Amino acid sequence: DTAVSQTPKYLVTQMGNDKSIKCEQNLGHDTMYWYKQDSKKFLKIMFSYNNKELIINETVPNRFSPKSPDKAHLNLHINSLELGDSAVYFCASSRRQGTGELFFGEGSRLTVL
Amino acid sequence: DQQVKQNSPSLSVQEGRISILNCDYTNSMFDYFLWYKKYPAEGPTFLISISSIKDKNEDGRFTVFLNKSAKHLSLHIVPSQPGDSAVYFCAASYFGEGAQKLVFGQGTRLTINP
Numbered sequence: 001d002t003a004v005s006q007t008p009k010y011l012v013t014q015m016g017n018d019k020s021i022k023c024e025q026n027l028g029h030d031t032m033y034w035y036k037q038d039s040k041k042f043l044k045i046m047f048s049y050n051n052k053e054l055i056i057n058e059t060v061p062n063r064f065s066p067k068s069p070d071k072a073h074l075n076l077h078i079n080s081l082e083l084g085d086s087a088v089y090f091c092a093s094s095r096r097q098g099t100g101e102l103f104f105g106e107g108s109r110l111t112v113l
Numbered sequence: 114d115q116q117v118k119q120n121s122p123s124l125s126v127q128e129g130r131i132s133i134l135n136c137d138y139t140n141s142m143f144d145y146f147l148w149y150k151k152y153p154a155e156g157p158t159f160l161i162s163i164s165s166i167k168d169k170n171e172d173g174r175f176t177v178f179l180n181k182s183a184k185h186l187s188l189h190i191v192p193s194q195p196g197d198s199a200v201y202f203c204a205a206s207y208f209g210e211g212a213q214k215l216v217f218g219q220g221t222r223l224t225i226n227p
Contacts, residue, residue, distance in 0.1 A: 004156070031212060031213070040219065041200075041219050041220050042217065042219050043157070043202065043217040044217070045214065045215065048212045048214075050211060050212060055210060055211040055212045056210055056211075056212050056214065090156050090157070092156070094213055095213075098213060099145040099147065099162050099164075099206060099213075100145045100147050100162065100204065100205075100206025100213050100214075100215050101147065101159045101162065102157075102159070102213075102215060103159070104156030104157050104158070105156050106154065106155055106156050107154070107155070107156050
């Protein structure tokens with residue numbers, strides 16, 4: 001009965017390929033996020049959607065395109081993968097305005113060779 | 114430009130003793146501060162938070178202290194248990210651009226030794 005689930009959990013691919021990561025939440029939250037945890041272990045926000053509307057885009061290259069078909073889903077598509085895209089990507093959800101309590105998925109580890 | 118910093122990458126504490134994790138921030142506009150706990154191969158999970166208008170919040174074995182003048186917060190765990198071994202992330206939150214924004218520190222790995 002997972003609250004925030006993302007797939008796949010592991011992804012290994014070649015430079016230049018295109019890949020997608022899917023995320024779904026069953027908490028009834030209005031807001032969903034993508035965070036990236038890089039090699040230095042920092043968790044940094046990439047995107048946020050509220051009710052299918054993009055509200056935060058933190059200077060992420062336009063090779064990254066989020067898509068929210070409905071408020072329970074937020075997918076991340078990455079074009080022309082580069083070595084520097086290797087990271088763990090976390091999906092999260094929350095109420096629109098609150099204390100900042102986010103519910104995270106388990107993460108998707110992307111390795112670009 | 115790290116707005117939230119955890120200067121200790123790791124901390125080792127004996128079971129039953131107190132664990133103190135520290136965090137510093139630079140921006141006065143944060144309205145909440147939070148601690149998240151992360152086990153390997155899992156996502157971070159919320160642990161405890163504190164409003165910027167308070168200086169202490171307690172929840173069972175976990176207490177968070179906020180010193181606004183020093184822009185410093187700390188998480189106390191007492192008594193420490195082996196299951197507390199994890200990476201702890203400090204985070205600061207504010208509402209802006211229509212969304213709740215979180216800025217994370219880089220984490221402190223806590224190891225509780227039996």
